[in-house]
Amino acid sequence: MPDTEVKNTSEQKELKVIKPKEKLFSKKNKRTLTDPLSDNNPITLQVLGICSALAVTVQFNTALVMSAAVIFVLAISNVTISILRNKIPSKIRIIVELAVVATLVILVDQILKAYLYDISKRLSVFVGLIITNCIILGRAEAFALQNKPWPSLLDGLGNGLGYAAILMVVATGREILGSGSFFGLRLIPESFYAAGYENIGLMVLSPGAFILLGLIIWGQRMISKKFEES
């Protein structure tokens, strides 16, 4: 039956050629990018990466730089791990993931120290703590190890942006309520203070972020009607 065998392989070849290449922005890929922004937000739905979200949101500009750092690390680490996904021995995969993430984070920290010294001073240890941010290792484990580099990049960007979005909202709230300013600019006029208005000191401290974040999570779950029920 050599004939049929030849036929079979040629058919297979044809099939391979015919099978359309997945588009860069197919529906599935788009969902990979946009899901973490709302329906599957790493902070509000999965409640990951809370520690840094609480710490760096006193002011808007620190939150912005922190978000950029996380997006950068998350995207590159996802791509790197995805490229290596068939090469990484499963026994040491967590160590390899951590090494990749730690390298990127240290590089980011060094770059901030060289080019944005003031902000890096204000972010202090929290840039270094991106290494332990659960979102990053979580995405590497849950997504990058099973997917190709392009979707992994989208997943990294999506989750990074989802994280950033929440940080921005919390930071805006905290800066306005806690310091009466936005982006370092005075927002609430002096006359308000003269009339007895006071900044809410609680908002400058971590519990303020905790309360705001809780309200955001509550609000989002009310709207999306996604609850974790036992």
Added chain:
Amino acid sequence: MHKNSYVLFFAASVTIVCSILLASGAILLKERQQENIALDMSKNIIEVAGLIEQGKDITRQDILGLYDEYIKSKVLDLNGNEVEDRNASDLNPKYDRDLLPLYYCQKNGEIDSYIIPISGKGLWSTIYGYLALEPDAITVKGITFYKHGETPGLGGEIEKDWFKDNFKGKKILSPEGDLISISVVKGKVSERVSAEEAYHYVDGISGSTLTGKGLTQFLKKDLIRYEPFFKQVRKREME
């Protein structure tokens, strides 16, 4: 499953690639980082000397320009005498324990302020800063902190303007001429100490009593080290 030899090989390659990346990053950026640190210290010195407004953003050139124009430095020994052959900028606190850097701001040939570096333990970290004294070597002109690891919002408040402004006009000497230094009280000065003594005390930060305690201690310790020199200054002022 991968063989053990492959696992070892893979781990070694990852290590090598990561370390090459980090090492080259560190080498490439080192110069700029050190420049930033030096610039930040210069900025703090001109800030404490009152040459620029606190907390205002200012360009590199302006910082360096003001620094070069007004700030001079020298090195003192523990008796308050000048050490000629050393430079304040290359003192190493680790080895040069007996030498003290002194910065001073000079306007039109006259001394406008003396600036000394201060440092010591707060609650969590070592706090670094500068203290500026008026030419009388008694009155505080300003204080600034450029490096610390205190809790943001609590001990971290030491770098806020309201706290630093507290120090202005306070005196380190008693009327009898003894070194008292300046202490951070727990709470408000007006509620804690009598009016005659108020000029040796500043308001504390609620929630960070221990940072204040540390600050009080190391401020005194540093002022004692510089006291022989300031004694000479006061003597010259009297004449």
